[in-house]
Amino acid sequence: MFIEASTLKKFSLRALDDELGAVDDLIFEGPNFKIRYIEADTRRWLPGGHVFLSPAAFTELNRENETIGVQLTKEQIKDSPKPSEFTLTREFEKSLNSHYGWDNYWLHPLALPRTHGPTFVGQTPQSPIIPPIREYDEKTLPDERDQTTKTNRQQVPQDNETLLQSFNDLYKYELHAKNGEVGQIVDCIIDYEDHFIRYFIIDVGGFMSKELVVLSTEWITEISHIDKTVTVSNIDQSLISNAPEYERETLFDREQEQIIYQHYHMQPYWETSIK
Secondary structure, three states: OOHHHHHOOOOEOOOOOOEEEEEEEEEEEEOOOOEEEEEEEOOOOOOOOOEEEHHHHHHEEEEOOOOOEOOOOHHHHHOOOHHHOOOOOHHHHHHHHHHHOOOOHHHHHHOOOOOOEEEEOEEEEEEOOOOOOOOOOOOOOOOHHHHHHHOOOOOOOOOOHHHHHHHHHOOOOOOEEEOOOEEEEEEEEOOOOOOOEEEEEOOOOOOOOOOEEEEEEOOOOOEEEOEEEEEEOOOOOOOOOOOOOOOOOOOOOOHHHHHHHHHHHHHHHOOOOOO
16 A cells, blocks of 8 residues: 555554554655654644654554554553654664564664665764664674675664664755756655655656656665755656656556556566565
8 A cells, every 4th residue: 555655644643542643754764765663743642742653553544534543552652762852873762662562673684774775975863974884793604794895884784873764854855867956855655564665756847836756766876965965866857857747636556656667667676576
C-alpha cells in the first residue's frame, strides 16, 4: 500500500486505549530511505508534545476513517524515553527500543545501510557530519574488510552513531539533475507495508503553476543540507520535467510504478535482489 506523507499527516494515530495524536515527521535511514521512526505530535495530551515510534508498533491504516492503529497504550508512550533536543543518538535508540521491546535494527546484517545510497553534505539534527568508519571485530572475514575498503565506508556508522534523516528537513529542497535545476521536493510516497520512502514528489512547474512528477529515491546521488539541494546526477533534466504527471487523486499502485520506471529506462526495484 502506498500513501503520501502529506496524506498520512492528516490521519489520527490511535493507541490501544485512546486517540494518540498525529504524524509529524518521518525519520529515515539516509542511505536506503528505510523509515525507522515516526515522529508523532502528541501535544494535546502529553507535555513536550513529540514522541518517536517504530513502524513495528503500527497496525491497520484505515483510509476511510483516516486513522492509523498503534499497538501501544498511552501510558507506555507517556513513560517512553524522550531525546535530548530532538537529537536521535544511538544511545537514545537503544533506550527507546529497550522500553518498548523493539529490536535494535542496526544489529541485523540485512538492515545495515546500503553503500550505494546518496552522499550527505552538511549536518542534520539526526546525523553526524561524517559518520565514523565501522570498526571490525575478529569474526569479520578478510574479504569483507577488503570489500568495505572499496566502497563508501563513511556510509556505515559505528555503534554510537546513526545515519537518520528527517523528511521534513527536505521539504522545498531544490532538485538538481544531470544538466540543471528541475524543481522542488514537495512530498514523498511511502510504501506502508515495507516502511520505505519509495518516491519523492517533485514540483517541476514554473511560477504560478504546479506540475507534479515522481522520482524514485533509488536514483538520488546526493543530499546537501548546506545548499538545500537534492541531486540525481545520472538522469537528464528534460527526462524529469517531461515525466508522466502525478495526479494525487489517482490510486498509486504497481501499474503506476511500472510507468515511472519505463519512462526513466530503469530496472524496477521489485525485479532486483535489493528491495
